[in-house]
Amino acid sequence: MRLKGKTAVITGGSGGIGKETAKLFLEEGAACLLVDVDQEAVEKAAEELKSFGTVYAVQADVSNDDDVVRWVKTAEEKLGRIDILFNNAGVEGKVKPLIEQEVEDFDFVMNVNVRGVFLGMKHVLPIMYKQESGSVINTSSVAGFIGSPGVLPYVTSKHAVIGATKTAALEAAPYQVRVNSIHPSPVNNRMMRSLEEGFSPGKAEEARQGLEQTIPLHRYGENADIAKLVLFLASDDAAFITGAQYRIDGGMAAN
Ligand SMILES: NC(=O)c1ccc[n+]([C@@H]2O[C@H](COP(=O)([O-])OP(=O)(O)OC[C@H]3O[C@@H](n4cnc5c(N)ncnc54)[C@H](O)[C@@H]3O)[C@@H](O)[C@H]2O)c1
Numbered sequence: 001m002r003l004k005g006k007t008a009v010i011t012g013g014s015g016g017i018g019k020e021t022a023k024l025f026l027e028e029g030a031a032c033l034l035v036d037v038d039q040e041a042v043e044k045a046a047e048e049l050k051s052f053g054t055v056y057a058v059q060a061d062v063s064n065d066d067d068v069v070r071w072v073k074t075a076e077e078k079l080g081r082i083d084i085l086f087n088n089a090g091v092e093g094k095v096k097p098l099i100e101q102e103v104e105d106f107d108f109v110m111n112v113n114v115r116g117v118f119l120g121m122k123h124v125l126p127i128m129y130k131q132e133s134g135s136v137i138n139t140s141s142v143a144g145f146i147g148s149p150g151v152l153p154y155v156t157s158k159h160a161v162i163g164a165t166k167t168a169a170l171e172a173a174p175y176q177v178r179v180n181s182i183h184p185s186p187v188n189n190r191m192m193r194s195l196e197e198g199f200s201p202g203k204a205e206e207a208r209q210g211l212e213q214t215i216p217l218h219r220y221g222e223n224a225d226i227a228k229l230v231l232f233l234a235s236d237d238a239a240f241i242t243g244a245q246y247r248i249d250g251g252m253a254a255n
Contacts, residue, residue: 003084005029017184021088065119121138140245141154143155185250186215187225
């Protein structure tokens with residue numbers, strides 16, 4: 001029960017990593033609010049997880065300021081305080097060479113993956129500052145460290161999350177609030193199925209095998225692998241860790 005008595009908000013809460021992390025948080029004693037743009041999916045996720053603990057759902061677009069203000073209000077009403085923010089909602093964008101990327105598609109990815117991370121912190125950090133405690137975990141990617149042909153908007157957005165995380169960590173430290181980022185390699189879930197098809201239309205399985213070869217441990221991460229790292233960073237075991245970038249990538253970015 002490493003999160004006993006704590007409260008957590010998880011954005012992208014009905015997605016692969018978000019839902020698995022919510023399950024682990026609930027098992028470890030936290031009450032959770034799942035936030036997701038997909039109303040049906042987020043309500044279904046909360047319903048499926050309710051046997052593990054206290055869990056609420058709210059539909060909101062993390063890139064929309066009014067929506068973020070609304071979910072933060074819901075969190076305060078339902079949870080009372082916010083000990084943990086897992087700023088995790090994200091989109092992969094379209095797979096195309098950069099000279100063919102549409103401006104609108106670039107803006108969409110940046111809005112969700114960067115503006116969304118900024119807005120979550122902008123509205124939750126004041127609450128954590130008042131509490132003089134809290135842990136924020138922002139989801140970046142190995143794509144925050146390395147380039148990847150065909151996904152410039154995604155790579156750009158995940159590099160940006162590092163700058164946002166470091167700056168927020170420095171501003172939040174005087175309040176004993178910690179901010180870190182995580183950097184998964186490909187994870188075995190919907191987002192990779194979409195990217196595999198984008199990289200190799202009609203040959204997704206071949207794309208997967210090729211990608212697995214670029215990972216020294218020769219496999220994708222699983223949602224549960226990522227959830228365990230998020231639990232560690234959310235918990236008091238990580239009390240002296242802030243402003244850090246945690247790769248969880250089977251060695252992929254060690255090259
Ligand atoms: N799957 C991977 O291989 C991988 C690797 C590295 C990093 N990541 C990152 O992990 C995070 C979680 O992704 P995932 O792998 O669980 O994929 P996923 O697609 O299963 O989950 C993403 C979730 O975010 C939600 N979402 C999208 N736009 C939103 C918005 N505007 N507002 C609120 N919610 C929104 C989606 O509805 C979905 O539930 C993302 O930030 C992603 O970039 C994923």
